[in-house]
Amino acid sequence: MKILSAEQIREIDAKTVTYDAVSSLELMKRAAKAFYYWFIEKYQDKQASILILSGTGNNGGDGIVVARLLSSSGYSVKVCNVEYSKRRSEDCAHNIRRAKAENVPLLFVSKAEEIPDFSDYAILIDALFGTGLNRDVSGIAHDVILRMNESGKTIISIDVPSGLFMDKHTDFAVQAAHTVTFQIPKAALFLPDNAPFTGEVTLVDIGLSRKAICEAETNWFFQVKEDxxxxxxxxxxxxxxxxxxxxxxxxxxxxxxxxxxxxxxxxxxxxxxxxxxxxxxxxxxxxxxxxxxxxxxxxxxxxxxxxxxxxxxxxxxxxxxxxxxxxxxxxxxxxxxxxxxxxxxxxxxxxxxxxxxxxxxxxxxxxxxxxxxxxxxxxxxxxxxxxxxxxxxxxxxxxxxxxxxxxxxxxxxxxxxxxxxxxxxxxxxxxxxxxxxxxxxxxxxxxxxxxxxxxxxxxxxxxxxxxxxxxxxxxxxxxxxxxxxxxxxxxxxxxxxxxxxxx
Missing domain, CATH: 3.40.1190.20 (Ribokinase)
Structure with a gap:
């Protein structure tokens, strides 16, 4: 299996939309469904309270779709949308509207004093940042991650632990117990220095274009049984x-x-x-x-x-x-x-x-x-x-x-x-x-x-x-x-x- 950079992954997402004639929203739904199926197999107690910490980009959108899926399946779930940016991606904004229409509980946080008490929840799902992060986390996002890490709760990261850099050393990020990453292995998830952040790593298939993946060139590979x-x-x-x-x-x-x-x-x-x-x-x-x-x-x-x-x-x-x-x-x-x-x-x-x-x-x-x-x-x-x-x-x-x-x-x-x-x-x-x-x-x-x-x-x-x-x-x-x-x-x-x- 190819290990690819954040830039290559973005390119494959875009090519999947073109090659397979799917919308970016459909691709987001595929990713969220893959996480959802992993989650419901591992965590079957629907009474356990779940808080999804979502950001303003597409990773945040993934988290909100996960919330919608869990809510419709009877799980006790709430979304805390962390407004570290004044602008949301179009797909994230779309799914916030859908979540409101479906009566998924939503909380919007832009100040430290607005961060909810994490002791009220059994599981925290991290959907703040994705693979595109290229600067140190600061402001409200930093405050939220710090409190998550101090909470003692089970943390599950969607795609990558928020704050983790894909191509350089990371000093501060979500300390996940599990990372459910989307289809393409990322080298940063397997480095010893990042073990405190990544926890157990699982790859899930989200239907990215095989042609696009084949076209990507790399010298890094994740070897599995079929290889x-x-x-x-x-x-x-x-x-x-x-x-x-x-x-x-x-x-x-x-x-x-x-x-x-x-x-x-x-x-x-x-x-x-x-x-x-x-x-x-x-x-x-x-x-x-x-x-x-x-x-x-x-x-x-x-x-x-x-x-x-x-x-x-x-x-x-x-x-x-x-x-x-x-x-x-x-x-x-x-x-x-x-x-x-x-x-x-x-x-x-x-x-x-x-x-x-x-x-x-x-x-x-x-x-x-x-x-x-x-x-x-x-x-x-x-x-x-x-x-x-x-x-x-x-x-x-x-x-x-x-x-x-x-x-x-x-x-x-x-x-x-x-x-x-x-x-x-x-x-x-x-x-x-x-x-x-x-x-x-x-x-x-x-x-x-x-x-x-x-x-x-x-x-x-x-x-x-x-x-x-x-x-x-x-x-x-x-x-x-x-x-x-x-x-x-x-x-x-x-x-x-x-x-x-x-x-």
Whole structure:
């Protein structure tokens, strides 16, 4: 799915009116209906009092149409129209007239003392500003948002939380529990800095012109199940272990051999035919008792790797998990990088070593996948002021070193040169020890099967997150562990296969 700018979204709205021969009022009604259907499915108590805070623009108009729909369905709803501007959009004014005619309770507010007592309401629906906001909120709108945030009430934002900028850092906005956004993903909704404002984000289809969306150009994408299913290769009836690729997992040190076990099993469960684990003394005993399907090469003389040398020819390599940063290990890592030409994914201590020796980054094969969490990223690219500054620095980094960077976290980002993919799957359950090791193994397994590096990165990140999504009702997120990810990989493949059969 394309992620588009506020200007592009306005253009698509206008093109929808032209291409589909619908009025702007009809488009507003479509948007309001999409929100309404989401709302009545989630909130079925019609006695709970609802206050819709609407503005003077089209987002305010959306809110007023929602009020009309809820009122006609028997919900207890009232509109507070916040007059932060002396002019209303034509569609907003039209729907105010309709609301009056339908006896929807309306209150008009232009001064702080006129703001109603929010304690009288169970739910506040935010429809003050839309995606077009380009200046700091002030005056009566600021006062209303401040009181909303202080109210302790459930706040639901229509399209975007009011006050949130689409293309720069935001310091003040509505702190929504839910954001129901219209059809086109907006990058600002998925940035960590904006988490206090966005809450849970849901996309709803409002019937925008497919042709108009297709015409829009972008380097940013929100990846969902159908995108990942389209990348999946068919499994030949004549496949055997020799045709499905050989992944090598390098890592481990004293007390950290479990990371290699997790990554190795994840690689095999992701579909590669053979996996070899390369690690320190004792790895054979640990891996053999837990995961006998893997082959093992171990450094028999040390609790950490002092050399990385092998005579096998893997198709892809995952390195760095549990590796440690002993001086001898760092030297071995350098020698390995100097001679390696295979597809590569680097994680954990591999990243930490690279951050101490940034000149070694030039040794990485083109398309190497790096998988830092935020702290590891800061060691690689330096600190940042906010998410937009961070993204600028990431783009500079991946241009200087032609790597693919996966920034792990909620809505993990995959950055490949100018292109950014924001991932849709995953829950906080993935914040558990070994989760990153499993991801490294999954990426290595996909690389070994011959997937292009960017496809392997995108598929692994989505599938990794999806394992948590699908277990929410049977494994509490607090109890979810890394081996649960591995156990669910096959079920995620079933989902992707089913998606392909549907389309």
């Amino acid at each position: 990942i299913a389209a990348l999946l290769k068919p499994l030949s009836r004549f496949a055997h272990k020799g045709t499905q690729g050989h992944a090598l997992i390098i890592g481990g040190s004293g007390g950290k051999t479990g990371s290699v076990c997790l990554a190795a099993k994840a690689a095999l469960k992701t579909g590669c035919g053979l996996v070899t684990a390369y690690g320190p003394k004792g790895l054979s005993a640990v891996l053999g008792s837990w995961f006998p399907e893997a082959m093992v090469i171990e450094d028999a003389d040390s609790d950490y790797l002092s050399d990385i040398a092998f005579d096998i020819r893997p198709d892809a390599i995952g390195v760095g998990i549990g590796l440690g940063t002993e001086p001898a290990t760092q030297k071995a890592f350098y020698r390995f990088l100097s001679g390696n030409k295979q597809s590569l994914v680097v994680d954990a201590d591999g990243l930490n070593i690279l951050s101490q020796h940034k000149e070694w980054l030039s040794l990485l094969p083109v398309g190497t996948i790096l998988t830092p969490h935020p702290k590891e990223l800061s060691r690689l690219i330096g600190s940042w002021e906010n998410d937009y500054d961070k993204m600028d620095k990431i783009h500079v980094f991946v241009k200087k070193y032609p790597v693919i960077l996966i920034l792990k976290g909620a809505y993990s980002m995959i950055v490949n040169n100018e292109t950014v993919y924001i991932n849709s799957s995953g829950t906080p359950a993935l914040a558990t020890a070994g989760s990153g090791d499993v991801l490294t193994g999954m990426i290595a397994g996909l690389l070994a099967q011959g997937y292009p590096a960017i496809d392997a990165a995108r598929m692994a990140v989505y599938m990794h997150g999806r394992t948590a999504d699908r277990t929410q009702s049977v494994i509490h997120p607090r109890s979810f562990v890394a081996s649960d990810i591995i156990d669910q990989i096959g079920n995620v493949y079933f989902e992707l296969d089913n998606e392909l059969s549907i389309h």
